[in-house]
Amino acid sequence: MEALDHFTIPVSGLSDGLHEYDFSIGKDFFQQFEGSLIEDADVTVHFSFDKRTDLYVLTFEIEGEVKATCDRCLEDFNLPVEDEQSLLVKFDETEWEDADVIYILQGTQSLNVARYIYEFINLAVPITKTHDDAGESCDPEMLKFIEQEKDESQDDSSSIWDSLKGLNLEN
Ligand SMILES: [Zn+2]
Known part of the structure; x- marks a missing residue:
């Protein structure tokens, strides 16, 4: 070094x-x-x-x-x-x-x-x-964006969960 x-x-x-x-x-x-x-x-x-x-x-x-x-x-x-x-x-x-x-x-x-x-x-x-x-201060636009992303990823996980439930029912 x-x-x-x-x-x-x-x-x-x-x-x-x-x-x-x-x-x-x-x-x-x-x-x-x-x-x-x-x-x-x-x-x-x-x-x-x-x-x-x-x-x-x-x-x-x-x-x-x-x-x-x-x-x-x-x-x-x-x-x-x-x-x-x-x-x-x-x-x-x-x-x-x-x-x-x-x-x-x-x-x-x-x-x-x-x-x-x-x-x-x-x-x-x-x-x-x-x-x-x-x-x-944090960039307020960035904070808003992060909040939105968080909400969306929560929606995603629930829809994945729903489709898994759907698969189980079919079996
Ligand atoms: Zn910051």
């Missing part, structure tokens, strides 16, 4: 203290993740890497917009997202991680943070999202 190379932090070579990075996250980023629910976005991630003697503190400040589909009118809109998440990195004899701590081997040269950025942007997107979240 060369496209994600610039998310690699050369952790062992950096001096102790705070190191800050700004990442612009867009369409290209999400294309690197197979099956991504987010296709397009315009998000900035202010990433802080705090190197301490026996642990690292990673902070991700996420701000921007994600292209989402409105759950009410089914039209695309730009959903504002804003979140701040932290992770701790500690050292162990094997690599593993739990919810808030990543364990890496002592002497690990670099750490790629793309996957964490991906996960945190996804976490910042609510399960239900509508134009309301962007302070916008």
Whole structure:
């Protein structure tokens, strides 16, 4: 995943203290993740890497917009997202991680943070999202259309049911 190379932090070579990075996250980023629910976005991630003697503190400040589909009118809109998440990195004899701590081997040269950025942007997107979240209104024409479709599909299912009943009677 060369496209994600610039998310690699050369952790062992950096001096102790705070190191800050700004990442612009867009369409290209999400294309690197197979099956991504987010296709397009315009998000900035202010990433802080705090190197301490026996642990690292990673902070991700996420701000921007994600292209989402409105759950009410089914039209695309730009959903504002804003979140701040932290992770701790500690050292162990094997690599593993739990919810808030990543364990890496002592002497690990670099750490790629793309996957964490991906996960945190996804976490910042609510399960239900509508134009309301962007302070916008749904298209009234579209809502009317969806209502009509719903009524029609209910009619369809009852007519299928009726014809099935008809078949049973013939047998
Ligand atoms: Zn809507």
